[in-house]
Amino acid sequence: MTLLGADRLLAPLREGLRDVAADEADIHVHRRRAAITRYSHSSIHQNAVSDETHATVRAIVRKAVGVVTTNSLVPSDLRRALADAASLARASRPDDEWPGVADPEAIAETSSFHEETAAASAQTQAEWIGAVCAAVPKGMRAAGTSQIEVTEDAVANTRGVAAYAPATMAYLRALVLSDTYVGSGYAEELSMCSDALHPRAIAATAAEKCALDRDRIQLAPGDYEAVFEELAVAEVLRIMSLTGLGGQSVREGRSFMAGRIGERVTGENFTLLDHAMDARTIAVPFDVEGTPTQRVTLVEQGVARGPVYDRTSANAMGTRSTGHAADPSRYAAGGHAGHLSMTGGPATREQLIGAVRRGILITRFHYTNTPDPRAATMTGTTRDGTFLIEDGKITQALANVRYTMSALDLFSGIDLLGPQRLARDWWSSNGMGSVICLVPSIKVRRATITGSSPL
């Protein structure tokens, strides 16, 4: 995909919006080049690239909103889409809570674009995979994914908003499996820069875990001390985000924060922000409505401070949008906290494990869900590296376990925190979710295990 840049991308949007036959209107454009190479048995089996453009136009007539999407950026096509949207709006009913399109505000410069990453080739991706496969010891095999994504986002509206940002993402994961016993290990890296990926290190970490993951035993259900590595914590944060960090979920009483803002909801060692502007994350500095994305303190030292808002939920709650309107084709309206930052600490991995008398280490989860959204309860099974810790040392590989617990209870028992790193939960790693986290490993006093998978 050739980057269009701000002027070339915004020009057709402005042209399309000129003299629009509606009270107001806006256009959000998302252009994306996604190059994904997948491998298994140390061999590439899927290698796909797609270039796509999606323009979402909204036209508002007497507070009724019509929405139309198209793949085209030709001004006449955008005008046609706006006319269709206006026609839908006229045939609709007014929305008394419609807050109006966004007013122009200063938007910070983006820091999530890396030119060399945007230019990374299919061969580069294959070389990363080749390096992983070559680094895996004899008797093991590797599988995983390499991904390069280049995006451009732009928003323009009839009040003069004109926002633009490019972004890049580089991602490499390796699941290493044993050829001779049931065992696996996993590692991944995520960055806006392709040169921040280290294929051999990823392979080494995954292979080291795979080597430890042999002769598994089953763990009896119960409460255990635990070390959650970063990917496992990211999974818990995703559950919190989807169930409780949006303004609409608070308004409707579905959030763990509902009626509890200003109250203690977790232990003091837990602080959570949504911070798209942190230079270490990958983000666009505005939302799909064109509002600059703000840093929002969600939970501060265990006390609930409030959710993120889009324009509609903010209007309904008597506040201002925090710039967290989400893609309406993927998320319910009301605000989406997609760039989480959980405060970390200085503990090393050895210190986290060393602080456990008898407990478990969890590398990551698979297919989590929430049986009780209001309590931010998560259930899911572990995978690719679950170990028993005894007297501060990993002593035994475990069959995957089912974990079921409220995130609030889990984060009430944090004893130690490691440094933050950029990570995504299992769902978000393939695009089902859209949460990216700066997240630490943690040692907690209690994690509730409710079952075990077979050996």
Next chain:
Amino acid sequence: MRQVTITSSGMADLVHVASLRGATYADARTVEREYEAVSVKDGAVESVTRTADRGLALRVIHRGAWGFAATDRTDDSAIRELVDEAFRRAEASASVQRRKVNLAPVAAQRGEYRTRLERDPFAVPQSERIDHLRAVDAASVGPNIKTRRSSIAAYRTRKHLVTSEGTDVSQEIVESGAGLSVLAVKAGRKPASRYDSRLVRQGGWEYVEHLDLVARAGRYRDDAEATLDAPLADERPTTLVFTPEFLALLVHESCGHPTEADRLLEHEVAFAGTTFMWPDDRGKLRYGSPQVSMTADATIPGGMGTFGWDDDGVPAMRTKLVDKGIFVGYLTSRETAGALEVPVAIGSARAEGWQHFPIVRMVNVSLDAGTTPYSELLRGVESGLLMEAPASYSLDDKRQNFHFSTQSARVIRNGELEGYVRGVAFQSLTPDFWGRCDLVADDWELHGFLSCAKGEPLQLMRVGHGAAHARFREVPIEVRE
């Protein structure tokens, strides 16, 4: 940047060019998707949306490896770049490859497939849809109902596939559906939700009318209100009777996914996982009780997994996956059948859109109907629970260890339905769970899912699942406040 439609001969030219450049196989696929939806929240129109997405994909096997490229532009320069990209991807694939792609043979196909419609859902005036939803919304109002949402949607997909082996097939698939949800809130009680987002079928507006959304909204309101004040269930092993709606999801998660053949090849091992149903287990592994048989069938009229041909150009088929409790079959693509050295038992290579590489997906995967009336099945329950609709669900990476909770559960006593209980969930291992099934009723019905998630990049696939009420004995349950 302008999109134009590529002609059939243009697609044939594209495939020909790929063959001339050395591809041993090539296919070109166009997909145009349209979607219209109206949603109403608490009596007001929440959104009115019309989306369109169209593009072109080229898939090649070159040097024994796949290359795939897709674009929403079809001007000359974009087409040239598409071909170059597909070959660059294939060259890169070939540089890290231990086994060449081998497609199971399938005869060249030609023809058209169209969904049969009584009334095109796109032709229904928006005002009629909004009026319908406002009536549904009014039926959802209850003393403790805090939030009400309802929606109606129409989907149209036009696909055209041309391959280097002579296949040239066109399809136009139309789907209609609705969504309903209510949230009941009362001071001092845990909020109760009742919802369904799987009311979708290949067909026209007649399906929306068939759903009788107004009556359904009243039932959902009553379920949520009753659950709000219901006592917690007793935590003990008990007889569970599942509705077809609930079983549709259980079949999807615990039978459909583990029989996907790409899991055997570890294509999904790093993300979606593998399976516990391996080739050596075929004909031997006891998956469930003798009452449990499951079938994959891409020919069921109205199914969300029904088509003329899959995206490999394999014609719609049906095959048994579980026969009287024994695991017997897989969902396959040409590539996975070729790698496993078996014939294509059912064509299941499907891509969500033009931008996606076809992978093994479910079609319509169903629990076969029994012969016992539901009323008789219920009479055989002295004490148990009717599990009406699923809430949360979570599976392990082999689809073996699962956890489901329920939105709404009713007490069964001496064969009669009584009041509601809340807080019911269960976790089990797949063969253990299906092994407890002692009866399947004859009231089989078809359900549709819009968004089965799999693959990288994520692909959300339409799939269908049929089931009848079924009874499971001595199932341990969990009860949580």
